[in-house]
Amino acid sequence: MDLTFNERELAFRDELRGWLADNPPEAKPPADADDDAQFAYRRDWQRRLYDAGWAAPAWPREYGGRGASQSESAIYFEELGRARVPFAANTLGLLLGGPTLMVWGTDEQKERYLPPILSAEEIWCQGFSEPDAGSDLASLKTRAVKDGDDWLVTGQKVWTSGAQYSKWCMLVARTDSEVAKHKGLTYFLMDMEQEAVQVRPLRQITGEAEFNELFIEDARIPDANVVGGVGNGWKVALTTLMNERAGLGFALQIRLRQLLDDVIAAAAEKGLLENALCADAIADLHVRCESIRLLAWKGLTDAERYGQPGPEGSLVKWLWSDTNQRLTQLAADVIGPQALTSGTSWSYELLRARGNTIEGGTTEVLKNIVAERVLGLPRLKVAA
Numbered sequence: 001m002d003l004t005f006n007e008r009e010l011a012f013r014d015e016l017r018g019w020l021a022d023n024p025p026e027a028k029p030p031a032d033a034d035d036d037a038q039f040a041y042r043r044d045w046q047r048r049l050y051d052a053g054w055a056a057p058a059w060p061r062e063y064g065g066r067g068a069s070q071s072e073s074a075i076y077f078e079e080l081g082r083a084r085v086p087f088a089a090n091t092l093g094l095l096l097g098g099p100t101l102m103v104w105g106t107d108e109q110k111e112r113y114l115p116p117i118l119s120a121e122e123i124w125c126q127g128f129s130e131p132d133a134g135s136d137l138a139s140l141k142t143r144a145v146k147d148g149d150d151w152l153v154t155g156q157k158v159w160t161s162g163a164q165y166s167k168w169c170m171l172v173a174r175t176d177s178e179v180a181k182h183k184g185l186t187y188f189l190m191d192m193e194q195e196a197v198q199v200r201p202l203r204q205i206t207g208e209a210e211f212n213e214l215f216i217e218d219a220r221i222p223d224a225n226v227v228g229g230v231g232n233g234w235k236v237a238l239t240t241l242m243n244e245r246a247g248l249g250f251a252l253q254i255r256l257r258q259l260l261d262d263v264i265a266a267a268a269e270k271g272l273l274e275n276a277l278c279a280d281a282i283a284d285l286h287v288r289c290e291s292i293r294l295l296a297w298k299g300l301t302d303a304e305r306y307g308q309p310g311p312e313g314s315l316v317k318w319l320w321s322d323t324n325q326r327l328t329q330l331a332a333d334v335i336g337p338q339a340l341t342s343g344t345s346w347s348y349e350l351l352r353a354r355g356n357t358i359e360g361g362t363t364e365v366l367k368n369i370v371a372e373r374v375l376g377l378p379r380l381k382v383a384a
């Protein structure tokens with residue numbers, strides 16, 4: 001891993017930095033603006049990135065990206081983070097759905113679905129979790145039955161982020177209950193705009209309804225919307241999950257560093273940098289941020305070498321979520337009651353951080369992955 005930028009990388013960084021300076025996002029809606037206003041703001045921002053060719057530089061040129069290397073992609077997230085711009089509205093499409101289609105999709109699927117992901121014309125959501133299948137995704141019950149050239153899907157999904165704005169859902173459903181549970185799954189692209197799919201928002205502790213329940217009753221999916229072949233859904237879903245942990249992990253560690261800088265500034269303002277307990281907590285967070293940054297870079301180097309993100313992304317996600325919870329708690333201690341006041345950005349950060357150790361794989365499950373697939377430790381055999 002060489003962290004010195006070469007000439008091409010420096011040129012890439014300077015071009016992006018210049019564009020961001022000349023094209024800042026519109027004024028941010030207030031922290032207590034409703035969900036629709038927040039979403040419209042992020043959609044507008046993605047359109048502007050798209051118009052300038054900056055929506056997904058890591059995508060190959062043939063799909064509308066810039067064919068950026070993994071290092072350039074890291075620079076991209078670092079520069080966006082440094083400029084403190086919002087996340088693109090179609091983050092799940094850009095970081096999860098698009099890359100999954102590039103690996104498993106047919107030429108027709110890539111041609112049809114990739115362009116509107118980039119332009120934010122069609123938003124994507126991820127329909128994996130169910131009331132009785134989260135960590136143990138393979139035990140999901142939503143079933144798809146063949147009906148002529150279509151599939152009829154019935155079941156329930158939960159915690160589906162952004163479903164209320166989505167046109168397409170990356171849906172994993174059971175197509176064969178006679179085989180081992182991992183083998184009976186198929187990955188579909190489900191059109192959300194049909195009566196058979198009902199979206200009910202779930203309000204979170206932050207007050208926003210970022211995620212939803214999906215009630216699906218005989219939803220129709222054409223055979224052409226199967227991704228990666230019938231019965232191959234487990235492998236396709238793993239590609240999505242690997243991209244989720246690797247792609248988001250890198251963007252989030254930069255945001256973590258900024259929040260820490262904000263806490264340090266607040267502590268300095270209150271004269272708390274001389275306080276041994278506060279200084280100790282800040283030093284610990286600083287070391288954690290640096291470790292996560294270097295691990296994220298290592299993950300990118302590995303992805304460059306092997307062509308796909310590996311299980312190390314799980315380590316970054318685990319450390320990031322743990323550190324973000326510690327950091328937002330310290331912010332509340334440093335800033336005081338104002339950080340606990342509804343509608344402020346710090347109260348949002350503090351409350352939103354609660355879900356970090358659950359979303360995208362719980363910490364306990366990530367520890368299992370790191371133990372087994374990174375460290376090569378034996379699987380725990382639980383007696384029946």
Ligand SMILES: Cc1cc2nc3c(=O)[nH]c(=O)nc-3n(C[C@H](O)[C@H](O)[C@H](O)COP(=O)(O)OP(=O)(O)OC[C@H]3O[C@@H](n4cnc5c(N)ncnc54)[C@H](O)[C@@H]3O)c2cc1C
Pocket residue numbers: 125126127128129130131132133134135136158159160161162211355356358359360361362363364365368
């Ligand atoms: C903010 C947020 C956004 C989300 N967005 C989406 C989304 O867009 N799409 C989507 O499909 N899902 C989404 N999720 C769901 C998320 O992926 C699941 O909540 C997660 O996978 C855990 O599943 P579960 O909630 O069913 O908990 P369970 O799997 O039931 O776990 C319950 C507890 O048991 C522990 N546990 C389970 N299995 C093991 C094991 N083998 N070893 C040790 N401990 C274990 C877990 O760590 C946890 O503490 C979101 C969740 C959150 C919080």
